[in-house]
Amino acid sequence: MAMPRAVKTTRVLSRRHRSPNPQTHVYIHHLHQAPTSTLEAALSESTMSATYTYTYSKRSSNKTFSWEVLNLIAMKCDAKTLATASCVSKLWASSMSSDHLWKSVCTTHFPSLSNLHPSISYRRIYALGLASAKRRRQPPPEPRLSIDDLLFAVTIPPGKSRDGSITILKPFSELENHPEGRFRFDVSLNDVVSEKLMVDEEDDGDMKISSSIVMRGYESVFRVLDRKGKTSRREWWFTEELPSAGCCFCNGASGLLAEITLVFGETVVVVTGSGTEKKERKKKVVEKVRIGVMNVVSTWRYATVDDALRYLQHFLLPKPAAV
Amino acid sequence: MKKLKFIGNPLLQSREKINMSSDKKWLTLKTTEDNEEFVVEESVAIMSNVIKNMVEDGCASSVIPVPRVKGNAMGKIIEFCKKHTEESDEKVLKEFDAEFLNLGPDALYDLMVSANFLEIKVLLDSVTTKVADMIKGKSSEEIRNILKIENDLSAEEIEESRRENCWTRQE
DSSP: OOOOOOBOOSSOOOGGGOOSOTTSOOOOEEEOOOOOSSHHHHHHSOTTOEEEBOOOOSSOOSSSOOHHHHHHHHHTOOHHHHHHHTTSOHHHHHHHTOHHHHHHHHHHHOTTTTTSOTTSOHHHHHHHHHHHHHHHHOOOOOOSSOGGGEEEEEEEOOBTTBSSOEEEEEEGGGSEEOGGGBSEEEEEHHHHOSSOOEEOTTTSTTOEEEEEEEETTSSOEEEEEEEEOEEOSSEEEEEEEEEOOSSSOSSSEEEEEEEEEEEEEEEEEEEESOGGGOEEEEEEEEEEEEEEEEEOSSSOEEOBHHHHHHHHHHHHSOOOOOO | OOSOOOOSOSOOOSOOOBOSSSSOBEEEEEETTTTEEEEEEHHHHTTSHHHHHHHHHTOOOSEEEETTOOHHHHHHHHHHHHHHHHOOOHHHHHHHHHHHTOOOHHHHHHHHHHHHHHTOHHHHHHHHHHHHHHHTTOOHHHHHHHHTOOOOOOHHHHHHHHHHTGGGTTO
C-alpha cells in the first residue's frame, strides 16, 4: 500500500492531535537552514528555507531512530553533544539542529545574545557566544622584553650628610627579586658604595630622588620617577603614577604606580665638632634601595614581572611598523 | 473529543474484568503485532497515561489491544511499572533502573517508542536520559558505532557539518 507523503512541525505534536486515519501520521517539519560563513549572507537568508519531508509509517524500522524519539533524546543533551550528534547521519543532523532545542540552550547560556537578530539561527548565536567568551579569556601575549635586558638606575642627591650625589646603575639580573615573580627588586648598598650612605631625618626630609630604567646598550631609557617622597621610621618612599602606554587611550592613567624605597638599617650616632661644640646626631644608614611597580586599580599589589615588562616594552622597544 | 481515546479498536466495550479473588482489578493487555497477552493489575497498568485515560473513560474492556508495542518490550514495561508501583524508596528504584536499562540500542529504542506511545513518563525519562548519557562526550563516529546507525551523509555534507560544529572540538 502506498504511503502518503508526510511532513512534520517543529513543535512536537501532542498525541491528542492525531489525524483521523490511524494508519499513517501526517506532520510538517520546518528547519532553519545551516547558516553560511558570513554574517551578511546569513542575514539575507530566510529562516524557513529548508523543508524536510519523510514518511512515518505504522511499522517503523527497528534500525532507524524516528524523529520523535530523537527529539526526546535531544532534549536531554547539552550543547556540545547536540553539535557532535549533528554529524552522525542525515536524520540526526536535521533533528539535532532543530532551532527549538538550540533556543533553550542559547537563552540559558547567553540570554543577552538570544534576541540578536531574527534570521540568525540559535545554533549560530550559541557558537558566537562561545567564541566571544573564549576570546575574553585569552591571556595577553608573552612580553617581548626580557628582564635581563634592563638596568636599574637611581640617583640620590647630595644632602646635609654628604657632599656628592650617589648614582647606582645595576642590571636587574643582579638585583634581589621579591619572591613570586613580582616586580620588586632590591639593591644592597653594601655591594655598590664603599662608604655608608647615611641620612639625617630632620635635615634630609626634602630629598628628591630620580630613577630610570635603561635598556641594555643604551638604546632607550624610561624615566621612572623624579620627585620628593614620604618618610617613616624604617623607610622613605617615593611614588609616581606611570603614564598610560598609549595603546588604549591618550590621557588616562595606566593603573600602575612606580615606587622607589630607601630601606634603612642601623642607626648610628655621629659626633661632630670637638670640645664644647660637640654635637651628636643620630643618622640612619640606608641598607637597600628598592624599585617596585604596583598595580593600583582594584588591589594594591606589586605587578607581575611579565605585566611590568609588557608595560615597559611600549616605551623601550621601537614601535612595530604599521601593517 | 475531550479526552484521549485509545485509537486502534473502535469496538471497545465499557465493561471491566474484575478479579474474583481480591478487590484488585486486573486488565489484559494484548500486543496486536505479535498477539501476546499480558495480565496486569490495574494499578500497575495505569502508570501508562493512555491506559489510565481509557480506564477512566470506561472504555477498558476485558482485553485491551496495544498496537505498535512488541511483546518483549511490553513485558519489560510491565516489569518496570510493577517495580515502580511496589517500591517507593528512591535509592532502590535508582539501582533497579540502572540495572534494568542495561540493554542494547535496539531494545532501548523499542522501549523508548513504546513508552512514548503509552505515555509512561517515568520510563520515558529514564530511557531517554540513559541514551543521552550514552552519546554524551562521544565523537560522531563513536555514536554511530554504539547506536548502530548508518552514515548516510554525502562528502560535502560531512564537510559542512564539520565546519559548522568545529567549535566543539576547540574546547
